Each structure stands twice: as C-alpha cells, then as structure tokens.
Amino acid sequence: KEHKSLPDTPPPPFHLLISFPSLSPRVIMGISEDIESLRERVKREPDDANVLHTLGAALCSAAGEPREGLVFLRRALEAGSDVPAEVLNDIGLAHMALKDYAAALESFRSGIQQNPSFLPLRVNAGNALRYTNDHAGAMVEYREAAKLNPADVAVLSNLGSTLAFLGQSAEAKDCFEKVLEKEPKNAVALLKLGEIAEESDDPDGAIKLLEKALKQNPSEPRVHFALGQAYEKKANVARAIASYRKAVELDQHAFDWFLALGVLQYHSGFIEDSVQSFERASELDPSHANTHNHLGIAYQALQQQQAALSHFTRAVELDSGHAAGVANLGHVLDDMGLYEEAVERFLRAVRLDGTQASWYKKMGVSYTHLEQFDKAVDAFYTGLAIDERDATIHYNVAAAYGKQAKLPPAAFHAQLCVECDPDLAPGRSMCDMLRPHVKDADIAAFKPQYEGRLQLLRAKYEAEAARREAEAKAREDREAAAQKERKELSEQKMLERAAAERKRAEEEAK
Incomplete structure (x- = not known):
C-alpha cells in the first residue's frame, strides 16, 4: 500500500496590519473629562461647537458609544467648529468603530481637504482603506503621513505592516527598524x-x-x-x-493555525493529535473541503476506514472538483475491497487532474483486483508516462503481465523496477524468479514496444496539461481568496487588540 502524505503546505505567514488609530487633540481632552459634566455643559451651551466636539469625542472613545457620539460630532460641525478637520477625523473614527469603513473614509478625505497637514487624517484614511482591502491605497496615505512626520511610531508601524503585506519586505524592515530605534521594546515591530x-x-x-x-x-x-x-x-x-x-x-478561532498544527502533527507521526487539530479546524469552518480531506487521510492512517470514507465523501460533496479528495476516496474504497467503486473514483480524479502518477497506479491495482489486466496495464503505463522512474509502477505492471503469462514484458518491467530502486525487495524477488524463464533477446525485443507506447501516452498527456494546469490554478485562486478572507479577520482582531492597548497606554499617560 502506498503511504499518502498530507500536502506539506502550511498557510503562508500572516502579515498583520497593526493599524493604530490616530487621535485628535479633542479626543484626548474628552477622555480626561467627565461625560456627565460635559452633558450638562451641552445643555447650557447647546451651540458651543467646542463643547459638542469634546462630548462627542468622549462618547466615542472613553464611553464606547460611537452612535451617540456621532450625533454630537455632527452638531459640532454644523455649529461651525474652528477645527473642522479634527471634527471630521473624529467622525471618521466613530464610523470606524461602527465598521462603516466607506463612511469613515469619506469623512477622513473631507478632513484632508480642510487641512492636508493634519497627520491623524492621513493615518486613519490609510486604516480605512486597509479595512476595505485597498492595501495599495493605504500605502499611499501612510506615505503621505510619513512625509508629515517621518519619525511617528504609529505611522511607521502602519506603513511597515502594509509594505510587508504587499511583499515589499526590505522597505518594511526599514520602517520597523526605525520604530525600534525609538522604542526598542516595541512588540509589534x-x-x-x-x-x-x-x-x-x-x-x-x-x-x-x-x-x-x-x-x-x-x-x-x-x-x-x-x-x-x-x-x-x-x-x-x-x-x-x-x-x-x-x-x-x-x-481558539484561528482556522489556519489549527490546520497548520494538524499538518505538522501528521507529518511528525502524531496522527491522533492531528485528528484533534483538524476536527477543531472543521468546527471553525465546516465547509472547508480540504480539512475533511486531511481528516480522511489521518483516519485512514489510523485504520479507521469508515471515518476516512465519511470525510473523503464530505470533501467531495463540498467541492466536486477536489481531485485529491476524489482520489483518496478511491484509495479507501480499494482498501475496503470495493474495487469497482474505487476505479470509478480514480477515473473521475484523473479527469480532474491527470498529473498524479500514483492515482493511475492505484487505479491499475484496483483493475488488477478485478482481473481486468489490460485496463490495469493501460493505467500503469499512463502513470509511467508521468513518472517513468517509479519503481512500484514497474513492479505492478510486471505483476499484471505475469498474471497473463506474458513473461517477456513481465521480466522487462521487473528489471526496470530493480534499476529504479535496487532496494525494493519484492522487485528483486520478481526479477530473480522470472529471469530463468525468459531469454535476454525476448526482453530486448519488447523494449521498442514499451518506448513507442510511452511516447504516445506522453503526447496525449502533454496536450491536456495546459487545461489541467488552468483548472488547478483556478482552485488555488479560490483557496487563496478564502484564506485571505480568514487572514483579514485575524488581522482585524489583532488590530483591535493593539488599538485597545495603545488607548489604555494613552489614558494612563494622561
């Protein structure tokens, strides 16, 4: 039986964008004032733009009531605030708290028109763009902020995170090294x-x-x-x-992390532990087909065929184009002795992705169990057209020819099996068994037939390779898009943690 390995492709490193919100002076003032006293002042002075602004800022920040805060901030703007850019910045922050990033961006950009040199507006506009997945646009805003204050830690952190996300590692590294020059213990940097x-x-x-x-x-x-x-x-x-x-x-909600943990545990031989990790990943995203495929492989390694069958079946139900899931379903059906059903799955798998020699090999084994030796040889030869140096395919095709009493081709492939892998004991035994019964000339006479057949199969394989590659790329793009969405959610959580920590530090400093 062939050992199946999980794809050794843990998720790529996350590039968390630590987007620190940049507060206006009015917000900082509002944090330190008692909200109830501010309400009383608004009752006495309902048209005082400064008091309205301070109360709105305090409600948004210290009280955590952005909806109510927006009401007073808008009133401050209508009352003719002498710092309209600051008010628009705080209105944008309130929209950010409400996760209305389009409205936030509109406020920040209106503020920039009022005062292009007000640093918080540039920083927060970048943050809003980052939340709408416009990382290139965010980078532009952060660069503008860096022109205003090239030594600002929040600006450098946001710019560095965006550059890292966009793959510009050298410039990102420079940003974070500058942060460490100012704050040697900065955890984000x-x-x-x-x-x-x-x-x-x-x-x-x-x-x-x-x-x-x-x-x-x-x-x-x-x-x-x-x-x-x-x-x-x-x-x-x-x-x-x-x-x-x-x-x-x-x-405990990081889907990709549980998946990466499960893959490493599986490869390290901790199969039961990997099952637990994959099960947790499946709980977090029940519709992720590849997680069920991983679970099926792990359960099959534990000889729990019914559980493996269930998860492979579920993987294919979720994604009918999941070629590996279809092939693995064939594997487990073959192991359960359901050879006709196994062949059906292998045929479907190679239609989806005909680049895997091992799937043709296993299909050939299933055909051999069914005593359909010609079809078995066809499958084995297609596998050899993909990977001619696979000793186990040569061994299996030799066995299929031997069962038909076709000794010269059996001896020919047994000999190639030993040449490809001298340490494969069954191959050596078969070669030793056949050699006394087959003349060297008969073995040599079979070689042109073998080479001609392989050449035709390779031509057919290459003609379909472009189409299959395009389909595989489409699958990868879908998976990458789903992974990016999960990454964005993870980034947002860390962003919120970092912002809360900075806010706490600013409150303590005040």
Whole structure:
C-alpha cells in the first residue's frame, strides 16, 4: 500500500496590519473629562461647537458609544467648529468603530481637504482603506503621513505592516527598524521583523526577534504562531508544535493555525493529535473541503476506514472538483475491497487532474483486483508516462503481465523496477524468479514496444496539461481568496487588540 502524505503546505505567514488609530487633540481632552459634566455643559451651551466636539469625542472613545457620539460630532460641525478637520477625523473614527469603513473614509478625505497637514487624517484614511482591502491605497496615505512626520511610531508601524503585506519586505524592515530605534521594546515591530526574517530563510534571526516580542507581550497569539513557523523551518518539531499549541490556546478561532498544527502533527507521526487539530479546524469552518480531506487521510492512517470514507465523501460533496479528495476516496474504497467503486473514483480524479502518477497506479491495482489486466496495464503505463522512474509502477505492471503469462514484458518491467530502486525487495524477488524463464533477446525485443507506447501516452498527456494546469490554478485562486478572507479577520482582531492597548497606554499617560 502506498503511504499518502498530507500536502506539506502550511498557510503562508500572516502579515498583520497593526493599524493604530490616530487621535485628535479633542479626543484626548474628552477622555480626561467627565461625560456627565460635559452633558450638562451641552445643555447650557447647546451651540458651543467646542463643547459638542469634546462630548462627542468622549462618547466615542472613553464611553464606547460611537452612535451617540456621532450625533454630537455632527452638531459640532454644523455649529461651525474652528477645527473642522479634527471634527471630521473624529467622525471618521466613530464610523470606524461602527465598521462603516466607506463612511469613515469619506469623512477622513473631507478632513484632508480642510487641512492636508493634519497627520491623524492621513493615518486613519490609510486604516480605512486597509479595512476595505485597498492595501495599495493605504500605502499611499501612510506615505503621505510619513512625509508629515517621518519619525511617528504609529505611522511607521502602519506603513511597515502594509509594505510587508504587499511583499515589499526590505522597505518594511526599514520602517520597523526605525520604530525600534525609538522604542526598542516595541512588540509589534519585533513581531513583524521576526516574520520578515522567517520569510527570508533566517529562522535563527526570526526566533531571536520573536522571543524578544514574547517578553513584551506573552499573550499575543501571533507571536507564538510565528515562532512555530520559525522552529518548523529549523526542523525543531517539538518546539514548533508547542508554539502552535500555545497560539491556538490563546486564539481558539484561528482556522489556519489549527490546520497548520494538524499538518505538522501528521507529518511528525502524531496522527491522533492531528485528528484533534483538524476536527477543531472543521468546527471553525465546516465547509472547508480540504480539512475533511486531511481528516480522511489521518483516519485512514489510523485504520479507521469508515471515518476516512465519511470525510473523503464530505470533501467531495463540498467541492466536486477536489481531485485529491476524489482520489483518496478511491484509495479507501480499494482498501475496503470495493474495487469497482474505487476505479470509478480514480477515473473521475484523473479527469480532474491527470498529473498524479500514483492515482493511475492505484487505479491499475484496483483493475488488477478485478482481473481486468489490460485496463490495469493501460493505467500503469499512463502513470509511467508521468513518472517513468517509479519503481512500484514497474513492479505492478510486471505483476499484471505475469498474471497473463506474458513473461517477456513481465521480466522487462521487473528489471526496470530493480534499476529504479535496487532496494525494493519484492522487485528483486520478481526479477530473480522470472529471469530463468525468459531469454535476454525476448526482453530486448519488447523494449521498442514499451518506448513507442510511452511516447504516445506522453503526447496525449502533454496536450491536456495546459487545461489541467488552468483548472488547478483556478482552485488555488479560490483557496487563496478564502484564506485571505480568514487572514483579514485575524488581522482585524489583532488590530483591535493593539488599538485597545495603545488607548489604555494613552489614558494612563494622561
């Protein structure tokens, strides 16, 4: 039986955009004032734009009531505030709190028209664009903010995060190094520099930076996950698994992290643990076909065929074009002795993706069990057209010819089996068994027939390769889009945590 491995493709490193909101002076003033006293002042002075602005800002920030705050902020604008850009900035922040990013962006841009040099407006416009997935637009706004104040930590952090997300690692690294010059213990900068180092194949440097970040913020799950990626790259499985486990303990809704943990556990031989991780990922996203495919593979490794069958079936129900799921369904049906059903699944799988030699091989094995030897040989030869050096295919085609008493081709393939893998004991035994009964001339005479057949199959395979590649690319794009959406949600959670931490620090400083 062929050992099936999970695809060794854990999710790519997350580029979390830590978008720090930039507060106006009026917001900071409002935080320190008693809201009830401000309400009383508004009753006495209902048209005082400054009082209205301060109350609206306080409700949005300190009280966490952005809807009510918006009412007073709009009244401040209507009352003729002497700082309309600041009011528009705070209106935008209220819309951000309400997750109405289009309205927020409109307010920030109106404020920029009023006062192009007011730094918070540029920063917050970038944040709003980031939330609407316009990262290139966000980068433009952050660059404009950097022109106004190139040493501002929030500006550098937001710009660096956006650059990292867009793959401009060198410039992102420069931004975060400038942050560390001003704040050597800045946890976000340490995290982002650690991620950049890990992506640059410097896991040792990444671990050093991430350990520093961990000292500053031991409860940030993203740091633990990034550490896991770095340790995995160093093949330190124990530390990688421990870091991943801590990450998902701190954030139990990170679907991709549970998936990455399960893949590493499976490859490391912790099959039962991988099942638990995949099950949790499936709870978080029941409609993710590949998670069910992973679960099926893990259960099959545990010899729990019915569970494997159930998950492979579910994977295909969720995504009828999931070629690996269809093929794995064929695998488990073959193992259960349901050979006709297995053949049906393999035929469907190779129609979806005909690039996998192992699927043709397994199809040939199922045909052999059904004693349909000609079809078995056809399947094996198609597999050889893809991977001629697969010794196990040569072994199986030799066995199929042998069952038909076609000894020269059987001996020919047994010989190739040994040439491809001298350590494959069954191949050596078959070769030793057949050689006394077949002349060398008969073996040599079969070679042109073999080469001609393989050449025809390769031509057919290459003609369909472009179409299959396009279909595979479409699948990858769909998966990437889904993963990006999940990443955006994870980024938003960390953004909110970072903003809350900065707000707490500003309140304490005040």
